[in-house]
Amino acid sequence: MIQQKVQLLKEKGIVVTIQRMAVLDALEEMAELHPTVEDLYRSLKGRYPTFSLATVYNTLEIFHKMGLVQELSFPKRERCYDPNTEPHPHFFCRVCGRVWDVGKTCPIPECPVLKIKNLGGKKVEGIQIYFYGVCQECRNSK
Numbered sequence: 474m475i476q477q478k479v480q481l482l483k484e485k486g487i488v489v490t491i492q493r494m495a496v497l498d499a500l501e502e503m504a505e506l507h508p509t510v511e512d513l514y515r516s517l518k519g520r521y522p523t524f525s526l527a528t529v530y531n532t533l534e535i536f537h538k539m540g541l542v543q544e545l546s547f548p549k550r551e552r553c554y555d556p557n558t559e560p561h562p563h564f565f566c567r568v569c570g571r572v573w574d575v576g577k578t579c580p581i582p583e584c585p586v587l588k589i590k591n592l593g594g595k596k597v598e599g600i601q602i603y604f605y606g607v608c609q610e611c612r613n614s615k
C-alpha cells in the first residue's frame with residue numbers, strides 16, 4: 474500500500490516526503506467528504522502536530538498541478554479536493570455545504586459530456602458537473 478503511493482508520487486515526478494505521503498493518505502481517507510484544505514489540515518494536525526496549514530496548501534497545489542487530485546469549487550464554499558481525477562458528477566447541498574459523488578444514483582451514469590477532451594480546438598482540462606439543492610438531512614431538520 475505504502476509502496477503503491479511512493480510509486481504514484483514518483484510516476485508523477487513528485488519528490489516523496491513524509492508530509493506529502495501523509496496528505497495523500499488523508500485525502501484518500503476523506504475522499505467521500507471532498508475535503509477542503511482546512512478539513513485536511515485538521516485531520517493531519519491531530520496525527521502530526523508539526524503540520525502547518527501552508528504545508529497542506531502547498532502540497533495540494535503540487536498535487537493539483539501534477540494531476541493527482543481534482544479541484545472542485547462550489548458557491549460560497551471553500552475549494553475542495555477529490556483524489557478521483559476522472560470527471561464525475563457531484564451533488565452540492567446549499568444548506569450544509571456538503572458535497573457527494575452522485576455515483577449510481579445518477580439516472581444517466583455514462584454522461585457523454587464528461588468525456589469531452591476538445592471543444593473546437595480548445596483543450597478541455599477539467600469538467601465540473603454538479604447538481605445542487607438540499608440534502609435529506611437538511612430537509613428533515615427543517
Ligand SMILES: [Zn+2]
Binds near residue numbers: 566
Ligand atoms: Zn445538507
Ligand SMILES: [Zn+2]
Binds near residue numbers: 557561563
Ligand atoms: Zn467526487
